Amino acid sequence: MATMELKKEGDVFVLSLINGARANTITDDVIAEYNAVLDELEAAPGNAALVVTSSDPKYWSNGIDREWLMTMPPGYLTQLASSLDRLYLRLVLLNMPTVGCLTGHTYAAAAILAATFDFRLMRADRGFFCFPEVDIHIPFTPVIHQIVNSMADRPVVNELVLTGKRIGGEEALKMKVVSAIYPGDTLLPKTMEFAGFLARKDRPMYTKLKRNMRIDLVRLQQNLPDM
Numbered sequence: 001m002a003t004m005e006l007k008k009e010g011d012v013f014v015l016s017l018i019n020g021a022r023a024n025t026i027t028d029d030v031i032a033e034y035n036a037v038l039d040e041l042e043a044a045p046g047n048a049a050l051v052v053t054s055s056d057p058k059y060w061s062n063g064i065d066r067e068w069l070m071t072m073p074p075g076y077l078t079q080l081a082s083s084l085d086r087l088y089l090r091l092v093l094l095n096m097p098t099v100g101c102l103t104g105h106t107y108a109a110a111a112i113l114a115a116t117f118d119f120r121l122m123r124a125d126r127g128f129f130c131f132p133e134v135d136i137h138i139p140f141t142p143v144i145h146q147i148v149n150s151m152a153d154r155p156v157v158n159e160l161v162l163t164g165k166r167i168g169g170e171e172a173l174k175m176k177v178v179s180a181i182y183p184g185d186t187l188l189p190k191t192m193e194f195a196g197f198l199a200r201k202d203r204p205m206y207t208k209l210k211r212n213m214r215i216d217l218v219r220l221q222q223n224l225p226d227m
Contacts, residue, residue, distance in 0.1 A: 020056025
């Protein structure tokens with residue numbers, strides 16, 4: 001794959017975003033790569049967990065590649081939004097524990113993608129988390145609203161979505177957007193340690209509990225129109 005690499009360490013799958021030259025931004029091709037990875041993960045046997053990290057020290061992901069989007073036909077954003085909804089739903093309902101290892105800036109569509117993970121761990125000393133859609137004039141879909149609302153307490157979600165403010169690791173931890181923060185050199189080892197703990201959980205039971213807590217998202221996925 002061109003923009004990401006999947007490997008397995010013990011019972012933990014590690015998906016590394018490797019397109020730092022483009023700030024790990026999202027295009028149709030990137031969405032296709034994510035879906036190919038999810039095909040593999042959903043079919044993988046046994047207990048397991050997923051960590052999504054980045055090889056770039058500055059960016060986890062900067063959201064949609066806006067330069068690429070400008071080359072697409074007028075109105076293409078609607079089609080892209082539908083593709084992203086499907087990807088977000090697959091991730092938020094994935095049949096194993098998921099942990100985001102937020103190594104750097106996590107913006108816009110990437111922040112929404114990070115919101116799909118069961119847990120998020122963030123670098124303490126570098127990088128911002130931000131939903132800037134109020135300022136870049138891109139509305140949330142009902143799927144995105146539901147996912148973001150499940151990420152943190154409602155007042156926190158209201159503040160982040162309606163102001164577009166960016167938050168660093170310490171504020172993200174205080175607002176309970178992330179579960180823990182660590183220095184850059186220990187973030188991935190600590191994430192792997194936590195993911196290893198989750199990978200020992202019974203996968204069918206973990207999946208059932210997660211999907212029951214997100215039953216509204218299960219229904220949204222079931223009711224998506226065919227593409």
